[in-house]
Amino acid sequence: MPGVEPAARTGAHRKHLPRKGPLVALPCTLLLLTLLTGCPLAENYADEGGPRYSGDHRAPGATSATVPSSLTVVTFNLAFAENVTEAITALTRPPLADADVIVMQEMDAPAVERIASELGLTYVYYPASVQVDGGDFGNAVLSRWPITADWKLGLPHDDPYRKQHRIAVGATVDVGGTPVQVVSVHNATPIVGLGGRLDQAETIINAVDGREPLQVIAGDFNTSDPGSLDQTVKLFSERGYQWSSEGVGDTVDSVIGGLPLDSVFTRGLTPVERGVDRRPAGSDHHPVWVRFAWPQ
């Protein structure tokens, strides 16, 4: 009966259509899980002692015999070490020029080597993990003064998505015969809860406790979420540190505005001047600098 076939087919077709709910829900669930877990796991450097990179590009006898009148410390997260030329330009102009110690984060070995070479510094660098693009991701301490010892410190609480591990890098800097313990910090992002990031900061404090009386712990503490900077400062204060970069303001420009991520904490040093160099420097972070009176 060809005359009735189309109507009958339409009705039957409509009547026997499978329910779409499960058909839609399953791909949506799979898509959601794919999006949530799509980030590949980070490749971390689990070795407690390495890999380690170092170099010394200081002019022979440049500073080792002199005693400074002040000590300038800069902390700078160079955003995956992509814009090294801009960073070097920034680090060679006042107020960053002639910094005694520069602690850097999100670095790879070639970038640290190039900066140290062009600025005439000695350095130590440890990568923590490998980025998606294959480049290393780690912390460095660069210094105008000799580095006499260095270490890598693994921090607790890997991020829950990529399992990316964070580290701190410590270096003993011999400033005119006086050892200064310097630590370059890069804590986890707020995807690790504030308690976890405070644990990371406390791990660093515990690691340097009892070392040299002059200490600088500086870097990117990822204190962007409300209350995180206050609790971080409180933790350091309770352990006898001074927030030497207090009052410098936001250190990062982001799509949601300025954020105060980078800080400098010290023991045994008196800050006399501090600030953020907000001119373009090749990163979303701005370099933070603090000038300390050198103890006589």
Add this chain to the structure above:
Amino acid sequence: MTPRHAPRALWVLGLLLLAPGCLSGARNLGAATTPVGTTEVGVSMNAIAFERGRERAYLPNPELTFRKGAGDNWDWGGRLTLLGLELGTRHRLVERSPWTFSVAPSAGVWFVPVTNNTTEPVNLRLGAQALLDYRINPTWTLTGGASLMGTFAGPLTVFQGRFNGSHLLASPGASLGVAYRLNPSLELRAEGGLELPLDLREGRRQPTGHLGLSLRWGRASRR
């Protein structure tokens, strides 16, 4: 709002949206089961207290709830938050005026992207709550609750079969509520409670608490 306040406001908004979830033990239930053929829907506004960093923090946590009468002595239902869903039944075991005693087992799945000392956004909860009603008069009812929830809490990598960083928790809890019947189909309930999570491997965690108001509306279906 100045540009300087914008990031803070965005962060607070993000926390409001993302932080609640399994942090809330609020169920805003009484022991009386929903009658057969009746569906109750409700909206709750809870304030939850939890550990943030090394201090206590507080957040509002809105929830939608529903219950559907399924038998003379039991109903089923659940609660829906912004990033979680819990379903369960409630079974009336004792009815001796003015007392009613029920048990409400439930299972839930929650996504908690912002955590604190541990990083475990995926939360699966299974447990039960015992509820005891004392009807003061036709409009006022007091409810005491005791609960025990088991939680699997892990990172997103559990979906890739990697369970490193996962935890098993047991969370005993207690709650106290008071309900006021505004009319035969509308009930207002206030509840406060506390949960004491215990990591089965690493010991006690910080307690979480809740305080909330719930408005529940019941409607009998036409036959």
